[in-house]
Structures are given as C-alpha cells and as structure tokens.
Amino acid sequence: MSANLTNKTVLITGGTGSFGKTMLERVLREDVREVRIFSRDELKQEHLRIELRDPRVRFYLGDVRDRASVDGAMHGVNLVFHAAALKQVPSCEFFPMQAVMTNVVGSHNVVESAVAHRVQHVVCLSTDKAAYPVNAMGMTKGLMEKVAQSVARRLEPDDTVVSSVRYGNVMYSRGSVIPLFIQQIKANQPITVTDGRMTRFMMSLEDAIELVLFSFGHARQGDMFVKKAPACTVEDLAQALQNLFGTSVPVRTIGMRHGEKLFETLATVGELAHSQDMGDYLRVAMDDRDLNYEKYFTEGEPDEADLDDYTSHNTHRMAVKEIEHLLLTLPAVRAELSSWETVT
C-alpha cells in the first residue's frame, strides 16, 4: 500500500529542487486536488510554471526560516512533504549557521505549522549522513530528525502524524560524483577519486520518492523509514563507468574532502534495536518513553551488543558488473551514453 492521494492537497517545500520536482511529477500522476510548491527562487518557480501548465499546481514564494511564509501556504493542506534543505556537504561546512537556520529552525517551522493547521501527515526528508554525523549537513539533518520526533512525542492520536525518511546517495543527482565522472571521461581527463575504498549506499531518485510515499501510507506517530540499499566503492564505480563508456582514462587520487566519511550508516544499532523489517524498508519506531527510564525496563529486550550498525561497508557490496547494470537503469546515464556513442 502506498499513500492515497486522491482529492488531497499536497504541499512540497523545496519543490523546485531535483527531488521536489520529481516528487511533484509523481504526485501529479495521481488524482490530487492541488499541489503547492513552496520555495525561495521565483525564477525557478516561473520556469516550472511554464513547463507544467497544470492548473492543479500553485506556487508560494517563501523561506522555511520565516514561519509566517510557511503558515501562508499551509491552510487546507492534507499532506506535507518537507524537502527544503541545505544539502551540500562542503557549503554547510563553511556556513554551518546557515544549515542550522534552514535545516533545523526551518524544519521546526514546517512541522509546527503543519500541526497548527491540522495537516494529516508531514514527512521530513533526511539522509544517512544524519547517523553518527561528522559534517554540519549531517548534524543539522540529525537535529531535524530530533525536532520532528520531539514534536511527535507530545501529539495526541488524531493530531498530525510526523515522520521522517532516511536514504543514501541518489545516483546522478545534480553536483554528485556520477555526472562528474562522466564529464571527466567524456573530456578525456583523469577521474578524480577521493579514496577508492570509500563506500556509499546507492539508490535512484524514483526509489527515494517511493520511500516517501511509503511513509505517507504506513507511518505511525514519530516513525522513521529507512530504505535498504546496496553499496559500492568509489573505485568500482569509476571502473564501471569506464567500462560503459569503453574508455580507459587515468584515475587520480585527490584525498577525502571536508567532512567526509569512509562509509555511511543508514541505521545505528540503537535504532535497529527498535526497528521493524518491512522488506525493502526498515521502520524505526520513535522512542516514546519519558525521562523515567527505570519504569520501562523489561528483561528480554533486544540486546544492542548482538547487533551491528547498518552501513555502506556491511550492506550488499555491488561488484563492477552489477554497478554497470544499475547505472544502465538510469535514463540520464543512458542518454549520456547514446550522445557519447554518436560522437565516437
């Protein structure tokens, strides 16, 4: 079961970003009443308006940091999908307070506004970088999860359901490593590998969207959903792309960038101890205890010592052929390949 969107009014914050836009297209395939796009950039909104020409789509200029502008878009909304964020790791390292303002304060505004307007459900978009965070982007996304759960904890059963979703790297997303490597291969330049041993969870944008819809369909108060995913090393990813493009450019090792980790964690042992396996997804239930811990302790609870974190090092590791296969499922990679084949 996915979400029932029939006759619903859906608000997408960050609706002109690549994630928000794909979500918008997906939602418009359903029989929705209205979709509201809330974002800061008037030019991007104008382009999207011209591209879509769909009377069901309404545009709201505003900034999640400004609660009044969020409130202005929330009236009569049934579902909120909160994607507005600062998500570039390096820029958040240099401007961490900007990440705090958008990812923490802004998310708090969105969730509180949704609750105040009696929205049915709000889903907040998080990332694997929020687990054991080392960079400002991950730290602020981790705090966003905490803010969402703290609001959820105080709500009554028929109030807004507040949930989060966490997933790994979206393949071919703007500014990410796959389009960069392809551009380097096409220009016959060395492929710049930070550290060949580094692993990342890999998933498509469509997978990420389905995760959000799954959360709309299944979340209980305060839940977080995690999409299980395979992973690969950066070295194997570079090799797979070279094989697909039939080239052999040199690989140059450039070293880890600001705030990077050797591997990512999608769910920590503490989270796994109160999670439910739902096939492609894990449901991590909110810890809804208050501060009187001794009254909750029962013998026979799952022991964290028996569990491992769920990481991009211990999930299924794709071999080079498997990565090639997955890359070929992406329309953008297929388009890059066919334009390359006509040139060569």
Ligand SMILES: O=c1ccn([C@@H]2O[C@H](COP(=O)(O)OP(=O)(O)O[C@H]3O[C@H](CO)[C@H](O)[C@H](O)[C@H]3O)[C@@H](O)[C@H]2O)c(=O)[nH]1
């Ligand atoms: O020139 C490069 C650039 C990156 N990498 C490596 O490729 C992997 C993926 O790098 P990306 O920049 O594609 O992705 P990140 O894991 O750094 O972060 C990405 O995923 C995050 C979600 O977890 C955020 O969305 C973020 O904005 C997005 O860039 C990393 O191991 C990175 O070190 C290289 O080897 N060479």
